[in-house]
Amino acid sequence: MRAYLSDVVLLYLDELIDWDSYLNWRRGEASDAPVERAALREVLETAAQICAEQEPKLRAGWAQSARLEQGQVVYPPHIAETLEKLRAAGLVSFGVDEQYGGFGLPAFVANVILQMVSRADAGLMTILGLQAGVAEDIQRYGSEELKQQYLPRFASGEVMGAMDLTEPQAGSDLGAIQTRATTTNGRTFVDGDKIFITNGGCEIHLVLARDAETFDQSKGTTKGLSLYLVPRTGADGKPNGVSVTRLEEKLGIHGSPTAAVRFEHAEGWLVGQRGQGFNAMLSLMNNARLGVAAQGIGIGEAALDTAIRYARTRVQFGVPIADQPLMQDRLARMTLELEGSRALLYRACALADQNRAIETLMARVEAGSKEISEAHKAELQALHERNDTRIRLLTPLAKYMGTEAADSISRDAIQIHGGVGFMAESEVGKLHHDAIITTIYEGTSEIQVSFALKEIGKGALGVVFEVLEEELKAFEEPRMKDLADKVLAGMQEILGAAGALLTDFKYAMMSAQALADVVASVLAAGELLKQAKADPRRFDLAASWIDRRMVDLEARCKRIKTGSVARLDRCASIIALAE
Numbered sequence: 001m002r003a004y005l006s007d008v009v010l011l012y013l014d015e016l017i018d019w020d021s022y023l024n025w026r027r028g029e030a031s032d033a034p035v036e037r038a039a040l041r042e043v044l045e046t047a048a049q050i051c052a053e054q055e056p057k058l059r060a061g062w063a064q065s066a067r068l069e070q071g072q073v074v075y076p077p078h079i080a081e082t083l084e085k086l087r088a089a090g091l092v093s094f095g096v097d098e099q100y101g102g103f104g105l106p107a108f109v110a111n112v113i114l115q116m117v118s119r120a121d122a123g124l125m126t127i128l129g130l131q132a133g134v135a136e137d138i139q140r141y142g143s144e145e146l147k148q149q150y151l152p153r154f155a156s157g158e159v160m161g162a163m164d165l166t167e168p169q170a171g172s173d174l175g176a177i178q179t180r181a182t183t184t185n186g187r188t189f190v191d192g193d194k195i196f197i198t199n200g201g202c203e204i205h206l207v208l209a210r211d212a213e214t215f216d217q218s219k220g221t222t223k224g225l226s227l228y229l230v231p232r233t234g235a236d237g238k239p240n241g242v243s244v245t246r247l248e249e250k251l252g253i254h255g256s257p258t259a260a261v262r263f264e265h266a267e268g269w270l271v272g273q274r275g276q277g278f279n280a281m282l283s284l285m286n287n288a289r290l291g292v293a294a295q296g297i298g299i300g301e302a303a304l305d306t307a308i309r310y311a312r313t314r315v316q317f318g319v320p321i322a323d324q325p326l327m328q329d330r331l332a333r334m335t336l337e338l339e340g341s342r343a344l345l346y347r348a349c350a351l352a353d354q355n356r357a358i359e360t361l362m363a364r365v366e367a368g369s370k371e372i373s374e375a376h377k378a379e380l381q382a383l384h385e386r387n388d389t390r391i392r393l394l395t396p397l398a399k400y401m402g403t404e405a406a407d408s409i410s411r412d413a414i415q416i417h418g419g420v421g422f423m424a425e426s427e428v429g430k431l432h433h434d435a436i437i438t439t440i441y442e443g444t445s446e447i448q449v450s451f452a453l454k455e456i457g458k459g460a461l462g463v464v465f466e467v468l469e470e471e472l473k474a475f476e477e478p479r480m481k482d483l484a485d486k487v488l489a490g491m492q493e494i495l496g497a498a499g500a501l502l503t504d505f506k507y508a509m510m511s512a513q514a515l516a517d518v519v520a521s522v523l524a525a526g527e528l529l530k531q532a533k534a535d536p537r538r539f540d541l542a543a544s545w546i547d548r549r550m551v552d553l554e555a556r557c558k559r560i561k562t563g564s565v566a567r568l569d570r571c572a573s574i575i576a577l578a579e
């Protein structure tokens with residue numbers, strides 16, 4: 001169980017997140033912070049125990065896929081059993097508020113649970129992550145009637161949810177959606193085909209559809225899209241025109257059903273405002289992106305742990321391969337990748353939690369059940385705004401980093417296993433197969449770095465760097481200060497490189513990945529230093545991250561600054577050689 005509830009998670013639970021303010025804002029002064037924190041720890045311990053106990057069965061059942069039987073999706077036994085255990089412990093739909101029967105868990109705790117589940121079985125995490133995300137979107141955007149009707153059923157695990165966006169012609173580009181929502185006499189009916197839908201056989205679908213009234217004018221854009229809750233069964237108990245037409249066979253996450261879903265005159269209920277569906281869906285996707293980053297961390301942990309254990313026991317040339325300098329360096333690099341990504345994810349979660357807590361406090365103030373001074377109100381509003389900007393940049397970066405780390409760590413783990421790693425039954429081979437999809441769904445890595453670039457273009461770097469600079473300048477201990485100074489110098493390099501991109505949009509797009517890498521490097525560096533201050537055993541981790549990444553950063557920034565859009569012509573002529 002300890003592997004699942006690691007020291008670094010406890011470090012955030014005990015020291016690196018300001019839980020007192022969170023609980024005070026979220027629940028009021030009467031909240032008992034030590035008791036609440038102990039309860040959060042208990043929740044994590046329960047999840048860790050279930051995952052550790054179920055891990056052998058989940059790993060053994062890895063190759064078994066969900067089946068389609070007479071239109072119903074049937075989970076393989078290892079998934080159904082673990083899902084039931086989590087459900088019995090109340091660990092599905094983590095974010096549903098207490099008033100609707102949930103635990104209202106903070107994003108940090110919810111994402112650590114997803115990370116644990118992913119470590120045990122990434123396919124199961126996909127099912128659970130979607131379930132939690134759909135419930136949270138209903139909670140955030142649904143009418144009170146929809147919330148009362150569905151959230152208690154999500155919290156108890158009675159119903160499962162799916163998010164239906166993708167269509168054959170609309171993948172990364174959701175402006176191409178053609179599923180149609182027609183409203184007549186106050187009732188709305190949805191028609192269209194969705195593909196690649198996780199949990200596609202479930203009861204509750206959140207469908208992004210184009211409204212018939214503005215269909216032609218809005219075609220090709222994300223305007224005119226609305227979000228509808230479409231149940232599989234109507235209020236009269238009869239089928240509601242939602243059917244699974246196919247289940248996919250995949251390279252990995254076999255336990256998670258991926259379905260083609262058809263909507264034929266299926267009645268739907270508006271979630272949020274008409275024409276604003278894309279925005280509501282973005283909020284779901286942002287939560288889901290943190291979830292997929294957690295999924296990547298979980299897979300990365302499992303692969304790294306397996307690789308280290310193998311490298312310690314496999315002897316070649318008279319010594320364990322773990323003692324070969326090249327292998328030591330590789331294992332250290334894998335650990336750095338994992339921990340850098342984790343640092344970014346946990347900070348993004350902590351910020352999301354802080355903002356949710358501020359929103360709850362403000363709602364109480366609006367309702368008149370709490371009084372705060374105008375000055376305090378303005379201070380909290382400014383903090384919320386600053387956090388919001390940070391979250392919008394950190395979320396795509398955390399998703400990009402966590403999932404690319406899972407991909408490369410699991411690939412490295414295969415290499416460390418040599419030929420054994422390439423055998424069909426190889427544990428790390430399976431983990432690598434599971435890792436690949438994390439860089440694709442909930443927005444591909446290319447889409448994440450483009451989103452990050454967009455936020456930088458809107459000025460996010462200034463806000464994010466202001467906070468980071470303040471944090472870095474606070475380190476006084478000489479060794480920590482030295483490292484912090486290197487990061488501060490890196491930030492100056494980045495500002496110069498970002499400035500060079502402002503002149504040409506195409507060149508900026510071409511450089512989006514390089515820019516995302518360097519920005520993520522300094523953000524993770526600041527967080528790793530905070531970890532090292534709280535736990536000196538993590539000093540070498542922070543130092544190594546900064547030493548390696550700042551050298552790389554300098555080279556990348558130099559390349560960005562010395563280039564121009566002409567590089568695209570060069571790309572074209574290089575590609576022509578391969579055609």
Ligand SMILES: Cc1cc2nc3c(=O)[nH]c(=O)nc-3n(C[C@H](O)[C@H](O)[C@H](O)COP(=O)(O)OP(=O)(O)OC[C@H]3O[C@@H](n4cnc5c(N)ncnc54)[C@H](O)[C@@H]3O)c2cc1C
Nearest residue numbers: 163164165166171172196197198258440441442443444446
């Ligand atoms: C197992 C699985 C589960 C899924 N679950 C769900 C689900 O529950 N609900 C749902 O709605 N969808 C789901 N999806 C769909 C998933 O979100 C999409 O596959 C993903 O968004 C990518 O879309 P696409 O496959 O059409 O690829 P495309 O959009 O065609 O992209 C192909 C390649 O082009 C790149 N690309 C595209 N546009 C750009 C650009 N502007 N700049 C640079 N590169 C670009 C992409 O990064 C990618 O590398 C799932 C998919 C899978 C495989």
